[in-house]
Amino acid sequence: MMSESHFDLIVVGAGPGGYVASVRAAQLGLKVACIEKESALGGTCLRVGCIPSKALLESSERYEEVKNHYKVHGIDVLGVELNLDQMMKRKKKIVKTLTTGVAYLFRKNKVKRYEGIGTLLGGGKVQVSQEGKEPQQISADKVLIATGSYAANLPNIEWDDDRIGDSTTALSFPEVPKHLVVIGAGVIGLELGSVWARLGAQVTVLEYMDHAMPGMDRELSDEAVKVFKQQGMDFKFGVKVTGARVEGEGCIVQREGGEDIKCDRVLVSVGRRPNTEGLGLENIGIETDRRGCIPVNEHLQTSVAGVFAIGDVIAGPMLAHKAEEEGVACVEYMVTGYGHVNYDAIPGVVYTHPEIASVGKSEEDLKAAGIPFKKGSFPFKANGRAMALEAKEGFVKLLAHAETDRVLGAHIIGARAGDLIAEIAVSIEFGASSEDIGRSSHAHPTLAEIVKEAALAVDGRAINI
Numbered sequence: 087m088m089s090e091s092h093f094d095l096i097v098v099g100a101g102p103g104g105y106v107a108s109v110r111a112a113q114l115g116l117k118v119a120c121i122e123k124e125s126a127l128g129g130t131c132l133r134v135g136c137i138p139s140k141a142l143l144e145s146s147e148r149y150e151e152v153k154n155h156y157k158v159h160g161i162d163v164l165g166v167e168l169n170l171d172q173m174m175k176r177k178k179k180i181v182k183t184l185t186t187g188v189a190y191l192f193r194k195n196k197v198k199r200y201e202g203i204g205t206l207l208g209g210g211k212v213q214v215s216q217e218g219k220e221p222q223q224i225s226a227d228k229v230l231i232a233t234g235s236y237a238a239n240l241p242n243i244e245w246d247d248d249r250i251g252d253s254t255t256a257l258s259f260p261e262v263p264k265h266l267v268v269i270g271a272g273v274i275g276l277e278l279g280s281v282w283a284r285l286g287a288q289v290t291v292l293e294y295m296d297h298a299m300p301g302m303d304r305e306l307s308d309e310a311v312k313v314f315k316q317q318g319m320d321f322k323f324g325v326k327v328t329g330a331r332v333e334g335e336g337c338i339v340q341r342e343g344g345e346d347i348k349c350d351r352v353l354v355s356v357g358r359r360p361n362t363e364g365l366g367l368e369n370i371g372i373e374t375d376r377r378g379c380i381p382v383n384e385h386l387q388t389s390v391a392g393v394f395a396i397g398d399v400i401a402g403p404m405l406a407h408k409a410e411e412e413g414v415a416c417v418e419y420m421v422t423g424y425g426h427v428n429y430d431a432i433p434g435v436v437y438t439h440p441e442i443a444s445v446g447k448s449e450e451d452l453k454a455a456g457i458p459f460k461k462g463s464f465p466f467k468a469n470g471r472a473m474a475l476e477a478k479e480g481f482v483k484l485l486a487h488a489e490t491d492r493v494l495g496a497h498i499i500g501a502r503a504g505d506l507i508a509e510i511a512v513s514i515e516f517g518a519s520s521e522d523i524g525r526s527s528h529a530h531p532t533l534a535e536i537v538k539e540a541a542l543a544v545d546g547r548a549i550n551i
C-alpha cells in the first residue's frame with residue numbers, strides 16, 4: 087500500500103511543461119503530485135508570458151486598427167480613446183481564468199497539488215518549503231523537473247522592476263511610456279515593443295547583432311524589421327549596451343561608442359536562463375551545462391536514474407508548446423516505454439502585426455548543411471482574402487528537398503501566420519512533399535490558399551501570380 091505522501095511521480099513546476107505532464111501522467115494511471123511555488127498554476131506562460139502578452143498584443147492591435155485603419159473600409163470612427171486600466175483588467179481576467187482552469191484540471195485528474203519550493207533530496211525524496219510553514223517531505227518512484235526559466239540581465243543594468251525591468255514589468259507599465267528603450271531585438275522585444283508603440287510610445291530597440299531575431303530565416307527577419315520601421319519603431323543594430331540606471335523621473339542607457347540615451351522606461355529582453363535555483367541539483371549529483379541547462383538523453387532522462395527534465399530548463403527553443411510536447415513524451419515514455427518529440431516540426435511564432443512564423447529548416451540552415459533545396463514563395467497581396475482583410479503585407483516561403491520534394495521548412499510573415507504555419511508543421515510530421523500540399527484543396531477565399539500557392543511555386547506552377 088502506497089503511503090499518502092508517496093507518489094508514482096512528482097512533477098516540480100506547474101508551467102505548460104509540468105502541468106501538461108501531470109495531467110497526462112494521471113490519465114495514464116499514475117498517482118501524481120505537482121509542486122509549484124507560485125499560488126497560481128500555469129507557469130511563466132499563463133501568468134507572465136504567452137497569455138498576458140497576447141492579450142495586450144490583441145488589445146493594442148485593435149486600438150491601433152480602429153484609430154488608423156478603419157477609414158479605408160468606409161468606417162469613420164470619432165473620439166477613439168485609450169483606457170489602459172480596462173486593457174490591463176481584461177489581461178488579468180484572462181490570466182485568472184486560465185490559471186484557475188489548471189487548478190480545475192488538477193482536481194479533475196486527481197493530481198495532488200503542493201504549494202511551495204520543491205527541493206530534491208535524493209532517493210526520490212522531495213522537500214516542499216513554503217514561507218511560514220513547516221517543510222514537508224514527499225517521495226516518488228520518479229521525479230520530473232519542469233522549473234522553467236527566468237529573464238537574463240546584463241552587467242551594470244540596475245532593475246528596479248518599475249522603470250527598468252524584464253517582460254513582467256513591461257506587461258504592467260502603469261502608463262504608456264513616452265520613450266521606451268528595448269534592449270534585445272528578440273521575440274519579447276518585438277512583441278512588447280509593438281504593444282507600447284501601438285499605444286503611443288516612441289520605441290527604440292537596441293540590438294547587439296546586425297539583425298533582429300538571430301536564428302530565424304534571414305529573409306523573414308529582414309522583412310519584419312522593414313515593416314516594424316514603417317510602423318514607427320526605431321532599430322539600432324550592432325549596439326553593445328554597457329549599463330542602464332534610473333535617474334530622476336527617467337532612465338539613462340549607456341552604450342559602447344555612442345551617446346547615452348535618455349528615456350522614461352527600459353525593457354531588458356536579452357534572453358532567458360534555465361531556472362534551477364533552490365532545486366537541490368547538488369544533492370543528487372546533476373550538473374548543468376555551460377548555459378545552465380539540465381542535460382537529458384532522448385527520453386528526457388537526466389544522468390540520475392528516475393529523474394527527468396523538460397521545457398525551458400533543458401536545451402532547445404524556450405517555447406510553451408515545446409515544453410508541452412516534452413511533458414507528454416516524457417511521461418508516456420515512463421509508462422509505455424515509448425515517447426518522442428520531433429524537434430524539426432516545432433513551429434515558432436512572433437505575435438506582432440504582421441505575425442511571423444517559422445517551422446523546420448531556414449535557408450541558412452540548409453545551405454550550411456549542404457542540403458539541396460527548392461524554394462517557393464507567394465505574396466499575401468495576390469490573395470483575395472488578404473485584400474478583403476486589408477492584410478496585403480508579407481509572404482509565405484516554402485522550402486522543399488531538391489530531389490525528393492519533401493517539405494523541409496516554411497517561413498511566413500503576414501496576417502495569421504501563426505495559424506497558417508500549423509499546416510506545414512503537420513506536413514513535416516507526415517513527411518509530405520510540396521506537391522502533396524499543392525494538390526490538396528484549400529478553401530477559397532482563405533489565407534490558406536497562400537500556403538498552397540507557395541507549395542505550387544516550388545515547382546514553378548503557382549496560378550495567381
Ligand code: FAD
Binds near residue numbers: 099101233
Ligand atoms: P515555466 O512556464 O517557466 O514554468 C515553470 C514553473 O516552475 C513556474 O511556475 C515556477 O514558479 C515553478 N518553479 C520553478 N522552480 C520551482 C521549484 N523549485 N519548486 C516549485 N516550483 C518551481 N512561448 C510560446 O510558445 N508562445 C508565446 O507566445 C510565448 N510568449 C512568451 C511571452 C513572454 C513575455 C515570456 C516571458 C515567455 C513567453 N513564451 C512563449 C515562453 C514560454 O512562456 C516558456 O517557454 C514556457 O512557459 C516554458 O514552460 P515550462 O513549463 O518549461 O516553464
Ligand code: NAD
Binds near residue numbers: 274294327358437
Ligand atoms: P531572444 O533570445 O528571443 O532574444 C534576445 C535578443 O537579445 C537577441 O536578439 C540577442 O542578440 C539580443 N541580445 C543579447 N545580448 C544583448 C546585448 N548585450 N545587447 C543587446 N542585445 C542583446 O530572447 P527574449 O526576447 O528575451 O525571449 C526569451 C525567450 O522567450 C525566447 O527564447 C523565446 O523563445 C521565448 N518567447 C517566445 C515568444 C513566442 O513564442 N511568441 C514570445 C516571447 C518569448
